[in-house]
Structure formats: C-alpha cells, structure tokens
Amino acid sequence: MSPAPGSGPDVWRLPNPTDVNDGTVTIITAPAGGATSVFGSDMARVLDDHTNVRVLPVLGKGPVRNVSDILFLKSIDMGAVAADVPEFYRLQYGIPDITSQLRYIARLYHNEIHVIARSSIRSIFDLNGKRIIAPTDVGFYSARVIFNRLGMTASFDYATDDAKSIQKLIDGEADAYIVSTGKVFQLARNIRNENRALHLVTIPYDRRLQDLYLPTTLASEEYPNLLNPGETIETVAIGMLLVSYNWPENTERYRKVARFVEAFFANFDEFMKPPRHPKWRESSIVATIPGWKRFKAADDWLVARNMTPRPQVADVQQQQFETFVRQSGGQLSSDPAERSALFRQFLQWRQQHGGPPTPTR
Template sequence: MRYVKFWSAIVTLGCAGGLAILALSTDVRAQTFGGKGAVTILTDAIASPNGRAGRAVLQLAKQLAAKPGLRVLAIAGRGGSSNVDDLLGLRGIDMAVVNSDVLAFKKLTRSRPAVRGRLELVGRLFSRRVLLLARKSTRGLSELAGTTVVAFSGAGYETARAVFGLSQISVDLVGIDRASKAKLAGFEKAQAVVLLEDEIERLPAGVAGEGQPFSVISLPLTPSLATAYDAATIAPGQLSGVAVSKPIATIEVATVLATYHWRARHQRYTDVGAFMKAYLLALPLLRQAYPTANWGRGDLLAPVPGWKRHPLARPEKVLPAAQIAALGTPTEPIAPKPVAVVRAKPLVRPQPNAGTVARPPVEDLRVSVLSHPPFAGKSLAKGGLALELLGHALAATARATRGSPPHLAVGWAPADPEKLGAAFRQNSIDISLPWPTVRCDRPAELTLTSAILCDNVLYSEPLMQVVLGLYVLSNAPISLDKPDSLRGKTLCAAEGQDLSRLNETMRRWIASGRVTLMRRATALDCVAASQRRQADGFIVPDLEGRHLLKRLGVQGLFRMDEQPLATVGLHAVVSKTLPNARQLIRRINDGIRRIRQNAEFAAVMRRHLQPLLQSH
C-alpha cells in the first residue's frame, strides 16, 4: 500500500533535504494532487544537481510540453534505492529514475519495502560502465574475498554491493561520502575500488593514474552478473584519469525510468498510460533535438536485465517497426578509438615449423562490427557471438605461434554501402563482421552492399553457419513441402538480406512470379508486414528470427518451416587493399579451424545460444 499522503511527505522530506519540488506553481501542485493529465517523475537531482538523468527528464518534459492534456513534473530526489523507497511509499509519485541493479541491491540487502513484482520498466535512459580498480597484485574479482573495497556512497556503493553480492564474494565494503573531497588516506587500506565511469573525477590524485597503485582490471559479465548488468568494454584512451593500455572487459549498469505496477482499475493508470505512449512517440523527436545527448546513444528500446517492461510501454504497441529498428542504433556510428601501438623489442624465436601460419605484424586491429543481434550487438555479452568467436580464433593462432593476441579496437556501425566502401578503400578498418556468405558469381542477384563487398574484401572461412528460414503465421496453411501452398504468396526479406544463396526451387519460383518477393528496410519491418497480412511470411536467418520474435513477445504467432531455404555462413572480412590482408585472413582461418577442434567453439556457441533456444 502506498501509505504516505503526498504533500505532507513533501514538507517533511523537503526540510530534511530528501525531496524537493522543482519550480511548481500553485495551480500545477493542485493538478498533481487531484488534477487530470499530470504525471510526476522523481529524478536524482539532489544527489547530482547537474546529472545526466535530471537533464534527460527535463528534456523529455520540454518535448512533451505541447502535448494537450499531459504535464510532466520533475521532482528532485536523492537517487539510488531512495528513489525506489519514495516511489513505493509516497502518494503522488508516478515514476522514478533508478539504476537497473537496484532490484538486485534491494533483494541482497533485504531492505524494505519489498520491490518484487511492484516495479516495472518504462524505458532505458542511458548506461554507465562499472570500473574495478585494484592493486597491482590483484588479477580478478574472486581474489578480493576478505579484503577492503572502497566505493563512493550512493549509486556507486549500491552497484558495488550488488556486484559482490551477486558474485557471492564477501568483502569489507566501505562507502566514501560523495559530498566530501575523498582523501588519499581513505584508500590506503583498500585492495580495490569500485566506481561508475562518471565518478572518476572524484578520485584523489595519486590513485589510478600512470604508475599509481591502482589499475583497471577485468570485470567480465558472468551468468550471475548477467541478471542485472550488460557487457561492456573499456578501450584505451576512452577514460581520462585512469590508465588503460588495452581493451578491458567490464559490465555496465543502465539508468532507467521505472514506474509502479499500476493496475487498470487504478485512477493513475490512465494518466501514466498516456505518458508512456507519448514518451515512446517522442523518442525519435528527442533524438533529433538532442543528437549528442542520452537520446542519441545506444539502443533505447533494448531489454534491461532483471526488469519487466510495463504493458503500456511496449514499443510494438505504439511505434512502427521502422522506428523501432532505428531507435536500436546510435544516431552516429561509434568509430573505433585510435590505439597507440606499443612496439615490443624483437625476440629471437625458433623458425616456425612448415605449415604453421606466420604471425602477421598486426598488434592492434580495428574491428568494425555491424549491430546484428543475436550474432553481434553492443548490449550483448562480449559484443555477441561473432565477435567473441573472432577473438577466440585470433587468440588460438597466437598461442600456436607463441605470440600474443592482438588488441581489438571495436567500433559499431550500420551497413551503409557508401561508407562501407570508403572505409575499405581507405584502409580505415582492418576487419569487419559479421557478413553472410554471398555468391559473387551471381552479380544480378546481389544487393548493393554485397556487390561492394565482392569488389573490396577477402572473406574468412565461416565463423559459424546459420539456417536461412521461412517464417509464416502459425495457423497459415503454407509449407515448402507443398509447392501449391506458396502459389501467389508474398514473402518479405530485409533490403540487406542477400538471397543469392537461396535454394534453386525458391529462386525459380521468385523468378517466375509464382512467389512475390517484397523488400523492406529491416527484418523487423518484415515481421510487421506479416502481422498486418501485407506479406504471407518473411525470410530471415533462423536465430535472428527467434531473437526478433522473442523481443517483440510474439513467439507464438509465427512458426518456421521445417525445410530450410539455405545454409549461410557468417564471416569476417578484410579489405583487399590492406597490406597484410592475406596474412590476416590466413590467421583468422587458422584460428577458426583450431577452436573448432577443441571445446572452445562449442562452449562459446552454447553460452550465447542456449538462452535463446530455451525460450522456444
């Protein structure tokens, strides 16, 4: 029960510095208490007066200001778990800005009020990476058991508590007051420091710089941490104030807009529901208005680990498929950061045996990754299946030649044909992935992107094989085993989906007009077209189809035909004009063969695909 009357609570907590109304006039306050159309959002403006979350809410309120019958009122709160307490305990608070790991923190600390089943997700605002700084002798999280760990009080402390709690590692966690200047003495007894990336500036001098006692170490996403966090990478040069010499795996915590589990019969359900619809419709406009702010970064509609989205905040109920796909990509591609190459002194090594692939002189590789879930994606564990397989392949070849694996400077970019061709011709990237197998000997059937690839790149051996399948409505009397059932049907494929590998039967049916091929911008648009009966089915790789249907929550609406249309490889590609292109391709191919011969390949595949396959 939300038990405290709103305005008496505002007076009490406001005097204590816990909660404050931002610029509310008398008529607005009356509207919040009993008026219609006003919704309140609790920010973290007391803890972070100029923070990203507070700015995001104010930008949202400004964008929706002209919406008839809707007022968005920002309220300054303390942030962190305090916002959860106020959202659940104060009448008049509709939504709150919280970190995604607050659910794990509440569960681990068994603090009241209980949150299970009472909070739901409205949307993701932004994400922050978590940094684990440790003394030189520490190599991993497990080695910190029984030691003293420092974190800044507030959200950073709660994240540290959740990380160690979920990992079942007992430490003496000490919180440092964010309001005071942290002194070096506070770190003298600590073996490690946990902080969010925007807390680096709070570190005292002499802690984590070049040659200082603390350095950033890996904090990989484990199955237990995956219940509250996403995977992330810290690349050299990305963070000021801490020394990072090579890419380091870590986790990231999302800052989200959460709401109470309003029921349809509650008087707030209508107003909050109207806000959620307006919020989703405003996202494309916010990206245009603030392209370099939170709204232009990352996948705004990506699932948040541990959270269930409010039924009224589901994008597919409000937005067309094309906008959903667009919101899943940053407004500007994130280019790989330049990496300083550290030249090691030459070592005298035995001449490699005949047949051993010579190690190419590439110590730092610029890898351009296409966001293509579930095979690759910034929010996926280790960047996704394809990227992790590439890393394992390169490492396997390095081990075989007694070398060190290269540093991968990863950038994420859309498959823009013009930019892609220019990048390959100018040698601004070394490797790009994942790209499907194409038939370069069938130029008439190639997409523009495939034609550019055929002209400019060398293909590796397949990192993995995927099945190209036909998805149709579950109750549709369509089967590839019954040719007459496809006569006059329309099948949809994404514009970037190369169909040159289709089996001869389907290619003949399309060429003769027996089956009409519809092209849409993305596979998501093809799903939408099939739902609206504009198409009778869609052609997509099996795993991509599963991922899309799971994301949209419509797994039961479609089925994949048992007969595959094709088997397609996913490859890494290297520009033909790169000086060491053929050496690099040989190195990748050698590594692929090596990991297929041991347990590495199967383990990576199982780790990424098991959750997806279990959901069907």
Template sequence: MRPTRISALAAGCLVLCLSTVRAEDDISLLTGPKTGTYIAIGRDIAQVGKEAGLNVEVKPSGGSVDNIKRINSKENAAMGIVQSDVLGFLRRSKSESTRVMAAHLRMIMPLYAEEVHVLARNNIHSFKELEGKRVVVGEDGSGHMLTAVNLLSMTGVTPAETIRKSPPEGVLALLDGQADAVFIVGGKPVKLFKNLESLQGEQDARYQQQLHDVHFLPLDDPRMLEEYQPGELTHADYAFVSEPVHTITARAVLMTYDFSTPGKNHYRRCHLGYALTQALVMHMDWLKAHGHAKWREVSPEAELPLWQKDFCAWHQLPPKHFAERHARRTEKKHSRRAAAQSTASAPMPRDLRTSIKDR
C-alpha cells in the same frame, strides 16, 4: 533547441489522451544527484512532456534505492530512473515486504548502458582479491552501493570493511591510501574519472604517482553475467587506461509503479503514463539528436531480463473511461451534497417544532 511540435496525427492522439488531465496530475520524476546523468535525462523528459502538455517535475535523489523507496512511500512520485540490477537486488531480500514491493515495479523503457567501474590498487589483480580489503561501496541508497553489494554477494567475496562514501570521496580515499578499491557505476565516460586525466598534468605532479598506483579491475567472473551484460573500458574512454579492461554493465531504466489496478485512487496515473510514454516515443529522434548523448543508446520497446513492461505505458485506455469515471465520482459527490442540503433545509414536522419551542 526545443523539440519540434508533434505532427498533426500524433497531436490528435495525444489530445485524446490529455483531455482529462488536470493541474493536480503533475508527474514527479525521481532521478539522481544534481550533477549526474539521471537528472540530465530527466530534464530532457520534462522538456518533451511540456511540449505534449504534461508537467513533469524532475526531482534529485540519492539514487536507485532511494527512488524505489520514495515511489513506494506517500510522496507524490510516479516515476523514477534506476539501475536495472535493483530488481534482482530487491527480489533476493529476506524481507517479504521488500519482495512484495519489487513485484509492483514496472519498466516503462530501458535507457542506456551503465558501466561498472572498480578502481583498485595495482596489487589487486582480480575481483576475488577484494576479499579482506577496504572497499568503498557508495552511499546508502545509491546505485553504486546496490551494485557493489550485489556483486560481492553473488561471488561470495567478503571485504574486511565496506566504506560508505560518495564517489568523489571514495576516489580520494583510494588515492590517499585509506581504501583499497572503490565501486562507481555510470555510463562511460564518467565525468569523475575524466577529471582524473587532469592529474597527469604538470600542475598536479604530486598526484601523478597516486594515479599510476591504481587501475580498473577486470570484471570477468561468469557468475556476474547472469544479471549483467559484458562491457569494456578503453583508452578512448579514459586517457589513463592503456589496455582494454573487461567489465560489466547494468542499464538505466525509466520505471514506475503498477498503477493499472482499477478502482484505486492512483489509477488515473495509468492514463498519464501512456501519454508521457507516447510523447517520448514520438520525440525519440529529436532526443537522440538534441538531448543527452546517452539517448542514442535508447530502444524504447526493448526488453530486459526480470523486468515486466508497464501495461499503462504501452496500452492505451480509452480517455472516455477516465472521463466517465470522473463523471460518476462527480455525480455521487453532488448527490451526497444535495442530500445533505435537503436534510438541513427540510421543514420539521409541526409537532416536533412545537415540542422544541415548548422546551
């Protein structure tokens, strides 16, 4: 179902916002893997944007870290969906350029909770027992890897080996005995773990014992709660979980770069950020009713630790500001062109023409 047309009052507001939007003002939104929740949320955003007259190009990516890198590159990407803990991760970097990059990141709005799942062998009972073990942390640039490195760092746990594999490959490595634990971050129920429920069927009897040999590790170290919120995994989430398991949650964040500095070439995106944000707020009830189920957890104006709200998204700049700025640019361009044409067509002084002719 398409979102209903926005009300006359809301439409009037957006008409002013969009009066200076041009074809080159498409908004690129970086999400995640092609089968994940991020890209599904991104498609919902694009659908709302389309109803508001905005063209949002949804792009798959390698995850949170990849999105941050691409937004800070020459790629024409204005927004991305990332895990909330990416900011603390970047701020703790030893690289000054990385810390500077983190200082320019802004939150448009928090989205939904993402539970941290650590599936481990049954002989591992606590997070600290990952010391000296083989741990799958996810692929480079992924949010899984970011959270794994974050948690291992803040608790001082050092695995014997950190293995870079995708979530499906990581789970298979664990079940086959090639790894001792795997980190996966995602809003419950994660489809990959729901698929494990089928392993309990008779047709997959060979996998039943492997599934019985692993469990979700409780994440209850107080240090983790300095940057994460408490969460829980239950039988209602996954059929193979018999007792509730304490875990922690990060939060998906719709974020952008700080485009609010006047005089910069990207300043125009400030205007577009406001237009899209207002369209999302106006359609929030529709998104919760007809979009991805995770929209039901979204409170657009909520705050998050460490994250600074994006000025552009929540403060309307008068459209005439952009129109006047565009007019000044156009006038200067025309003036330079006219001056160049005048110089080219102006008759040369007689003596100079004669001098050239004589030569």
C-alpha cells in the same frame, strides 16, 4: 508598448489549473551532474507541449532510494532505477520480489561498473576479503549483488560523498572504490594519478553475471589517467530503467503515466538527436528486462504498432560481437564472406566459453 493581456505565444499564457495537474508527471532522477539528471531534463524539454504532458524532474538520491520514493512519496510518478536493485533489495532487506509493485517503461541507458584500485589488484577476484569503498546510492547496490554472485566477501565502507571516497582510496584507507555510473565518470577521470598507483580493474563476464549484466569495456581514451595508452579492460554494465508504480488501470495515476508513455514513445526518435545526452543511443523502448514486467500502457503501445520486444540476450550478443570486432582490428570487413566467417568464429567461441572472445588472427 506592452502586449495586451493574454496575447503573445501560448507559453506565456496562464495555464488552466485543471489541465496543468492532469498533464503533469514527476520523475525522480539522481543527484545533479550524472546522466540520469540530464535524462530527466531532456524529457522535460522534449515532451513539454504545455497542454497534454508536462514533465517535472526531481533530483533524488539514486536507484535504491528511488524505489522507496516511487512506492511511498505521493508526489512521485516515476523514477530511474537500476535493473539490479531488486536483487539488492532481496539480499539487503529480505524483500523477495520488489518488482511485483513496480513496472518498467523503458531502458534509459547503461551504467558501467567502475572498479578503481591499486596496481597490485588485477581483477575483481583479487578483491575477495578486501576493504571496499562503495558509495551508498551509486555503487554499493551493484557491488553487493556482484560480490554475492561471484561468491566473494568484502568489508564495505558505505560512503555518501564520491570525492571523499576517492580520496580515502588515494590515502590508502581502502583497497578499491566501486561505483555504478555512466561513462565517462568525471570524478574518476579527474583523479591525479601521476605515479600510476591507481588503475581501473577488470570485471570478467563471468557466467554468474550473464543473466543480469551486459558486457562492456572501459578504454584509455575515456580514462587516460587510469589506463595505459591503448589499453581497454572488460567490465559489466547494468540497465537504468524508467520505472513506475504498478497502478491499477482504472486509477487517475495510471492514466497520467499512460499519457506520458504515449508522448514519450511517439517522440522517442527526438532523443537521439543532438544536443541530447549521447547515452540516449543506448536507450530502448522495446528491450525486455529479465525479472521485470513492462507497464501495461507501454506494452499496449508496442503491440498496437507491431514492435517486437527485444530480449536482453540480443543486446549481450551484439555487445560481445562489437568487442570481438574491436579486438580483431576495429572494423568490419565490407566482404560478406569475411563478415560471415568472423561472426561464425565469434559464435563458436561464445558457445564454448560463454563470454567475450579473443579472436584468432
């Protein structure tokens, strides 16, 4: 027997057209398969309550194009943007402060910078003047910023297809391939590298990168085809942000995004639970991002709950200390005195060198 019209769960009831439009927000992510598109799907599932908020993820091109889509597409409310994209806009387009038109809501996760090159290349500094393949939407922007900050030049191939780009590297048509993406990057992990001609290249945590990037590592467990067993290399990571246009407070678009912020922040803990993407553990609603201003409704929500913003320097120190501990043997001692001594050693090294330390044993 068929149910009577209008009966059954609320999800099957026809929505009120006004409510649907009032509560729906769009978030432009990135091509399917990456962490950003999964984050959009997760937000749609967790926050969709059928009455107050509905999230519609939209597949985009990547962080650089997402900025222009947020600024100019009438149907886009928010998008995923890497924290180094504004510097790319300044270098590439001569736009000094694109963030004046944008506001960030939260840090979603970290993109690790992957540099894959032939075994003769030991560090990113060996790529000065070389031929680099950097995918237009998921690699070139970070490569441009990093090379400029390090005083390096390169001949860039602005590829649009990751798989074809990697094949060019394999065929010897470039010296390195650079991409900014969350690990584990499956295309890289799937490279057939039986002769070990290719490997992942170190990016040291140079002082010139430290105000924007975070220190991190790539390990053989993540890329057994590109690193030797037990090998770990240093690289840097950049925050992927959830970003909105800087809507005036008295506008309907501001109110829609503010309604989303209320639901997102109130349900933030739900994103830490399985089976959500594991990179949600890197997300933060309190992180302060250098060079960016927070969306006012997000700032108001945190202030009302006495939630103290966390500066990026705290994230840097924590990640450096975790690297230090791993290099010391992989575990923190349960003895408070030993823990304190290890942390003092870490701070002394950091004060002297400004980068991830190598502990004494």
